Amino acid sequence: MSGIEQMARSKLAELEAAALRRALSETGRGDAGQATRDGQQMISFCCNDYLGLSQHPQVKQAALAAIEQYGAGAGASRLVTGNHPLYEDLETRLARLKETEAALVFGSGYLANLGIPPVLVGSGDLILADELSHASMHAGIRASNADSLFYRHNDVADCQKILDEQRGDYRHCLIMTEGVFSMDGDRAPLVALCDLAERCDAWLMTDDAHGIGVLGDGRGSAAEAGVAGRIPLQMGTLSKAVGSYGGFICATKPVIDLLINRARSLIYATGLPPAAVAAASASLEIIENDGVLIRIPMERARRFTRQLGLPEPESTIVPLITGTAEAALAASNLLAKDGFLVTAIRPPTVPEGTARLRFTFAAHHSDDDIDRLVAAVKKTEILP
Secondary structure (H helix, E strand, O other): OOHHHHHHHHHHHHHHHOOOOOOOOOEEEOHHHEEEEOOEEEEEOOOOOOOOHHHOHHHHHHHHHHHHHHOOOOOOEOOOOOOOOHHHHHHHHHHHHHOOOEEEEEOOHHHHHHHHHHHHOOOOOEEEEEOOOOHHHHHHHHHHOOEEEEEOOOOHHHHHHHHHHHHHHOOOEEEEEEOEOOOOOOEOOHHHHHHHHHHOOOEEEEEOOOOOOOOOOOOOHHHHHOOHHHOOEEEEEOOOOOOOOOEEEEEOHHHHHHHHHHOHHHHOOEOOOHHHHHHHHHHHHHHHHOHHHHHHHHHHHHHHHHHHOOOOOOOOEEEEEEEOHHHHHHHHHHHHHOOEEOOEEOOOOOOOOOEEEEEEOOOOOOHHHHHHHHHHHHHHOOOO
16 A cells, blocks of 8 residues: 555544545436435535526526537636637626626636735735635635735634734734624624724625625625625625536726736636536526516525524524534435435534534425424534
8 A cells, every 4th residue: 555545544544433435426406406316316505596596497598508609618818818709798797786896707606716816915915814715715825925814713703903002013914704604694793893894994705695685685795784885805606596607806997907917816727618608697687687587595594493493584594503513414314314415514614513414495495395394404413
């Protein structure tokens, strides 16, 4: 056995012993939240396709038409030949939705968060981020060479204390937070963070991956909080409520132009397949015009929490903390036996001791789906 194989086996054994080993599970997805795993038909309550737009006929037709006209792949980076004509429509729609001058689409949300901070701040600057910020934000922070500090989750007073002590030592300061936190489902205190950023001459960047399409009449968490015009850097993804693939940043045109020239994860990455761009544009058209659809996911989340006596949800994400990874896996398996796909979330995705089931609610879930899920959850004995 080679040295590298020995190392891999040893580390896998450690993960196995801690109930933290992961494996890829083949999962077929269909209409109305249907999922097929290990030959079993289930209703998925862990998918981020909040509006079901990945299965929408209009969205699929747009993708097919783009393949017919432009082919299956982009062929090169956007700065070489991969900037096919479909991008202009998508970025115009994104800027309009987020009420900014311009937008820039990246290959994924991870690539956006990886590439943006190093362009804006570096040595001699400070990044101050929520301690529960997404892993991709941490990657961008590390890549920036700026000094970084983390404030307690959603604790504006702690953020202010750090700024009062540290801000004067740095040229620029970037504050980073998720708009909706992907594992907890709570929303950032965006009004207070905007006030703080403006008072301390800092730039606020929000990751709105889980807000766009379902909050603020579809425009996201900033619009929900009434501060869409006060956040200079609004990042998000096209792979969740938008139902396609890719990431984006909305900002002023000079900032977007600078990112085009300096963001390494844009410059050196192949452009998105035309089908993904066309599908995203078609989805955004639906989000802009179908006010009924975008309200349904939150209604489904409220139905779930009301019946279980849980706090009012702040988003379409509702976690139930089990504590240990073993308990999360056991609860997930029990729900699977009742026909529900709810994946166990374990460290390091969440902090030690906070393993959980993470329920996500979508427009394609019926009232009956919710009611049957509630009954199944009660049988798991994981409720607080």
